[in-house]
Amino acid sequence: xxxxxxxxxxxxxxxxxxxxxxxxxxxxxxxxxxxxxxxxxxxxxxxxxxxxxxxxxxxxxxxxxxxxxxxxxxxxxxxxxxxxxxxxxxxxxxxxxxxxxxxxxxxxxxxxxxxxxxxxxxxxxxxxxxxxxxxxxxxxxxxxxxxxxxxxxxxxxxxxxxxxxxxxxxxxxxxxxxxxxxxxxxxxxxxxxxxxxxxxxxxxxxxxxxxxxxxxxxxxxxxxxxxxxxxxxxxxxxxxxxxxxxxxxxxxxxxxxxxxxxxxxxxxxxxxxxxxxxxxxxxxxxxxxxxxxxxxxxxxxxxxxxxxxxxxxxxxxxxxxxxxxxxxxxxxxxxxxxxxxxxxxxxxxxxxxxxxxxxxxxxxxxxxx
Amino acid sequence: xxxxxxxxxxxxxxxxxxxxxxxxxxxxxxxxxxxxxxxxxxxxxxxxxxxxxxxxxxxxxxxxxxxxxxxxxxxxxxxxxxxxxxxxxxxxxxxxxxxxxxxxxxxxxxxxxxxxxxxxxxxxxxxxxxxxxxxxxxxxxxxxxxxxxxxxxxxxxxxxxxxxxxxxxxxxxxxxxxxxxxxxxxxxxxxxxxxxxxxxxxxxxxxxxxxxxxxxxxxxxxxxxxxxxxxxxxxxxxxxxxxxxxxxxxxxxxxxxxxxxxxxxxxxxxxxxxxxxxxxxxxx
Numbered sequence: 001x002x003x004x005x006x007x008x009x010x011x012x013x014x015x016x017x018x019x020x021x022x023x024x025x026x027x028x029x030x031x032x033x034x035x036x037x038x039x040x041x042x043x044x045x046x047x048x049x050x051x052x053x054x055x056x057x058x059x060x061x062x063x064x065x066x067x068x069x070x071x072x073x074x075x076x077x078x079x080x081x082x083x084x085x086x087x088x089x090x091x092x093x094x095x096x097x098x099x100x101x102x103x104x105x106x107x108x109x110x111x112x113x114x115x116x117x118x119x120x121x122x123x124x125x126x127x128x129x130x131x132x133x134x135x136x137x138x139x140x141x142x143x144x145x146x147x148x149x150x151x152x153x154x155x156x157x158x159x160x161x162x163x164x165x166x167x168x169x170x171x172x173x174x175x176x177x178x179x180x181x182x183x184x185x186x187x188x189x190x191x192x193x194x195x196x197x198x199x200x201x202x203x204x205x206x207x208x209x210x211x212x213x214x215x216x217x218x219x220x221x222x223x224x225x226x227x228x229x230x231x232x233x234x235x236x237x238x239x240x241x242x243x244x245x246x247x248x249x250x251x252x253x254x255x256x257x258x259x260x261x262x263x264x265x266x267x268x269x270x271x272x273x274x275x276x277x278x279x280x281x282x283x284x285x286x287x288x289x290x291x292x293x294x295x296x297x298x299x300x301x302x303x304x305x306x307x308x309x310x311x312x313x314x315x316x317x318x319x320x321x322x323x324x325x326x327x328x329x330x331x332x333x334x335x336x337x338x339x340x341x342x343x344x345x346x347x348x349x350x351x352x353x354x355x356x357x358x359x360x361x362x363x364x365x366x367x368x369x
Numbered sequence: 370x371x372x373x374x375x376x377x378x379x380x381x382x383x384x385x386x387x388x389x390x391x392x393x394x395x396x397x398x399x400x401x402x403x404x405x406x407x408x409x410x411x412x413x414x415x416x417x418x419x420x421x422x423x424x425x426x427x428x429x430x431x432x433x434x435x436x437x438x439x440x441x442x443x444x445x446x447x448x449x450x451x452x453x454x455x456x457x458x459x460x461x462x463x464x465x466x467x468x469x470x471x472x473x474x475x476x477x478x479x480x481x482x483x484x485x486x487x488x489x490x491x492x493x494x495x496x497x498x499x500x501x502x503x504x505x506x507x508x509x510x511x512x513x514x515x516x517x518x519x520x521x522x523x524x525x526x527x528x529x530x531x532x533x534x535x536x537x538x539x540x541x542x543x544x545x546x547x548x549x550x551x552x553x554x555x556x557x558x559x560x561x562x563x564x565x566x567x568x569x570x571x572x573x574x575x576x577x578x579x580x581x582x583x584x585x586x587x588x589x590x591x592x593x594x595x596x597x598x599x600x601x602x603x604x605x606x607x608x609x610x611x612x613x614x615x616x617x618x619x620x621x622x623x624x625x626x627x628x629x630x631x632x633x634x635x636x637x638x639x640x641x642x643x644x645x646x647x648x649x650x651x652x653x
Contacts, residue, residue, distance in 0.1 A: 070381050073428040080428065080468045084379050116380040116621050258625030261618045263431050271428045278625070286626060288616045289433070289454025294629075313631040
């Protein structure tokens with residue numbers, strides 16, 4: 001993997017290079033803290049943000065749209081015509097953060113890692129190029145809720161991007177992570193890097209990591225206790241009591257995979273089958289026709305979310321926890337039961353387990369959900 | 370090489386099915402006989418195993434998982450469905466000749482070959498007979514592979530007994546013992562009255578425990594009591610099998626709805642031994 005550099009003034013030329021072939025998505029600023037990914041046009045090109053708080057609405061939607069049409073069904077003299085609908089334009093996400101790169105790789109493992117592969121996801125993913133920007137601006141890029149270092153996804157992704165840019169002041173250091181990235185690097189806008197650049201990269205990353213020193217999420221203990229099923233019911237109840245069941249955590253999560261499917265009729269009388277993001281926090285998630293709901297209690301559903309994300313079985317299957325440390329759930333949760341808080345609650349409660357009080361010894365323990 | 374269907378590329382794509390006839394079973398429950406429009410799809414589908422299920426689409430209303438009550442040995446396909454939600458209601462409104470969608474078969478099914486040389490005890494309550502019917506017919510058509518076959522079936526009252534013609538046939542058959550019961554009798558009922566577990570203690574009934582697999586399917590209350598009875602009789606947890614139902618959207622391990630613990634009911638199930646069910650760790 002060879003490193004190249006590009007002058008600060010030229011960095012948006014990467015976007016220009018891609019635009020003839022790709023719909024280029026980049027981060028922009030809204031009002032206040034609001035930031036968002038949007039399609040780059042002639043009009044907004046100059047407004048692209050390199051250093052910006054990571055948008056809450058994750059770029060996951062470019063491989064798994066919030067609402068995605070799967071099929072259209074027409075009735076023709078009583079006969080059904082079923083057509084699958086694929087919408088997979090060539091897209092490049094410029095400025096995707098390392099946590100979200102890891103998130104997309106996690107989705108790759110989930111949707112494409114075993115048969116049957118998800119054809120809709122596969123088609124979108126095949127046409128997607130990821131231009132990662134390393135979070136180096138400790139004021140803009142990194143929030144107090146960020147904990148990518150605990151999830152081992154950042155601040156600089158090690159792989160699964162096509163191109164990675166790192167701000168070094170005068171220049172950006174550019175590294176290719178795929179064949180498509182190598183091809184891009186051959187363009188003359190990229191110049192040869194020097195050994196000094198590599199040293200500088202290490203220095204910058206060392207400084208950036210200091211920014212995370214107050215943000216800790218002790219996953220290993222949580223993974224162990226969740227996998228063993230040794231977390232007390234009262235801990236889940238405490239988490240459940242604070243959950244407002246808004247589903248926000250799942251909608252902002254770059255690693256959540258669940259969806260629901262529904263049919264709707266269009267204005268032209270066709271039927272569309274669409275899939276939509278769904279969340280295990282929501283009470284209807286496991287409710288069957290007739291009303292029976294095996295996961296009725298809110299704390300059962302909270303238990304479910306964290307079990308799915310942290311149990312060893314799934315870590316082994318997807319090769320990583322289903323948490324990328326992006327901090328979005330921590331930022332949006334009204335009840336403060338995002339991932340870092342729950343990991344902390346588990347840690348505190350299990351400290352009690354390890355030094356048991358007489359009453360907690362006899363309390364019932366929850367099995368895996 | 371097996372012929373490849375569009376579903377091989379896109380597992381979400383249903384094949385068009387045509388409804389042939391509808392038979393009333395009991396109140397709110399009907400049997401829908403159908404065939405695929407594409408004979409190649411029919412041929413592939415026909416290779417399903419007892420205990421597998423299919424995703425049934427009534428377009429505009431949605432899709433739901435339905436067990437496959439026929440046995441692959443019967444060369445016919447049908448669903449038996451209770452009208453309980455919006456999609457099943459839409460299915461109940463279809464008329465012969467109407468088209469709908471089917472994809473599958475999905476799930477692990479019962480490993481019927483593994484039970485060769487064993488006694489089979491089927492215990493069903495109410496519409497729990499729907500998924501077990503496939504195994505009973507399959508076992509009876511491979512009669513030489515199994516030892517004793519017993520069927521214990523109960524419903525709330527005589528009008529709620531499913532698959533009456535099959536029951537009559539099984540009662541007369543020399544190949545199996547079929548014991549029926551109802552919770553509440555009516556003027557015409559001359560059989561046993563009581564819960565399905567009461568049949569195990571009926572005079573003349575002897576349930577083999579050694580080298581026996583017990584299939585249990587029915588409403589949660591019935592399930593709990595039958596498990597208690599079987600355990601008391603000496604059945605080991607790994608010799609009791611059942612099939613679970615869950616809200617499902619995809620049938621292929623992606624949508625997440627049917628996940629219990631680490632198990633996806635749609636791909637790791639729906640058939641689980643009682644030993645596995647206990648390890649899943651959620652209410653079933």
